[in-house]
Amino acid sequence: MTPAARVQAAIEILDLVITAARANGAPADRLIADWFRSRRFAGSKDRRAVRELAYRAIRACGEVPETGRTAMLRVAAEDPALASLFDGSRHAPAPVEADEPRAEGGVAPVWLADRLAASGVSQADAASLLDRAPLDIRVNTLRAGRVTLPEGAERTVAANGWRYPPETRIEQSDAYAMGAIEVQDTGSQLTCEAVAAKPGETVIDLCAGAGGKTLALAAAMENRGNLIACDADRARLSRLAPRAERAGVTMVETVLLDPGREVEALEPWRGKADAVLVDAPCSGTGTWRRNPEARWRLTPGQLDRYVAIQSRLLDVAAGLVRPGGRLVFVTCSLLDEEGADQASGFLARHPGWRADIPVLAAGSERGFGLRLSPYHDGTDGFFVARMTCV
Numbered sequence: 001m002t003p004a005a006r007v008q009a010a011i012e013i014l015d016l017v018i019t020a021a022r023a024n025g026a027p028a029d030r031l032i033a034d035w036f037r038s039r040r041f042a043g044s045k046d047r048r049a050v051r052e053l054a055y056r057a058i059r060a061c062g063e064v065p066e067t068g069r070t071a072m073l074r075v076a077a078e079d080p081a082l083a084s085l086f087d088g089s090r091h092a093p094a095p096v097e098a099d100e101p102r103a104e105g106g107v108a109p110v111w112l113a114d115r116l117a118a119s120g121v122s123q124a125d126a127a128s129l130l131d132r133a134p135l136d137i138r139v140n141t142l143r144a145g146r147v148t149l150p151e152g153a154e155r156t157v158a159a160n161g162w163r164y165p166p167e168t169r170i171e172q173s174d175a176y177a178m179g180a181i182e183v184q185d186t187g188s189q190l191t192c193e194a195v196a197a198k199p200g201e202t203v204i205d206l207c208a209g210a211g212g213k214t215l216a217l218a219a220a221m222e223n224r225g226n227l228i229a230c231d232a233d234r235a236r237l238s239r240l241a242p243r244a245e246r247a248g249v250t251m252v253e254t255v256l257l258d259p260g261r262e263v264e265a266l267e268p269w270r271g272k273a274d275a276v277l278v279d280a281p282c283s284g285t286g287t288w289r290r291n292p293e294a295r296w297r298l299t300p301g302q303l304d305r306y307v308a309i310q311s312r313l314l315d316v317a318a319g320l321v322r323p324g325g326r327l328v329f330v331t332c333s334l335l336d337e338e339g340a341d342q343a344s345g346f347l348a349r350h351p352g353w354r355a356d357i358p359v360l361a362a363g364s365e366r367g368f369g370l371r372l373s374p375y376h377d378g379t380d381g382f383f384v385a386r387m388t389c390v
């Protein structure tokens, strides 16, 4: 493909991403993969370049752009070499008209940028949410010692964390194939450390998804004790078993939950857990480095629904913790609605609990918890609070 044809391809892909963002359709990564599946003429360099261009445009536009072309013109406005490729030649984008509209720049849609600012997120902090994320891994201590790590890693502040450059193909390494490493952001690893799960304990991962954090908890527990992984999404939870097998985790029991009826399903563990992790569904503002188009999808109404489910799940979790046990609340968001306000709301609703702010190797105190961010900590954005049942 010529450079100009790559730009036109990125514009076509952006049109699909924009439509999907408006209709809650497929994520950008999947749309890009599908687009290339039906265009076998594109080589690996073409794919990489087109993907890069599409993501540059997604990151550059705060509001949802009208079209892929307006989004690409926003990038071209700052890049004369790119602008010169709008020349109307074969497979190239049409020449730019004198008063042709360009998409708005900015970090996020205005309402969302305002909410971030109200949560004490500086402009630099917010902008770094759109940086390219490095590739972080966690050494799986259940399998460690069997293989050496691929070259190029640097230690992170997480107990078993290492960092590689973003383009590293870690999945092709022996260490990955043998389950000795897991891809997991440093911030995510630190939130698991906040649980302080120990061998022999009973720990519930209430929103386990496909088990990213469950596997870290199992390693901390040295595969001994009771680890119950729950989720309301059958497909996600079903991805946990093969991952656990690869990681040598044999201690996990899974429980599929029916939203609104979690308490009944978890009756056997009422008041029995040493620790409950609530890695709650959230807006994901802290993960825009990985899926920047997510900021085009979020609406105030969706955010309200996340906030409501978070506080409901916190109340469900409280009933599972034994006296003296701990409840760890995590969201991958920098918004106070999904962080500090949830922790203070929980403590106000449950007078028998006290905050026990975790001491981690990164993060800054925010209300009754800690906030991690790409700008300050080089991690995805997270909020983590730990509460103890007294």
Ligand SMILES: C[S@@+](CC[C@H](N)C(=O)[O-])C[C@H]1O[C@@H](n2cnc3c(N)ncnc32)[C@H](O)[C@@H]1O
Pocket: 206, 207, 208, 209, 210, 211, 212, 213, 214, 230, 231, 232, 233, 236, 257, 258, 259, 260, 262, 279, 280, 281, 282, 309, 313
């Ligand atoms: C942030 S994700 C969890 C990610 C996971 N812990 C990990 O580390 O990979 C939130 C999860 O909450 C789940 N969820 C939504 N509603 C739920 C409910 N009522 N009970 C339990 N899980 C729920 C979602 O299906 C989703 O998997």
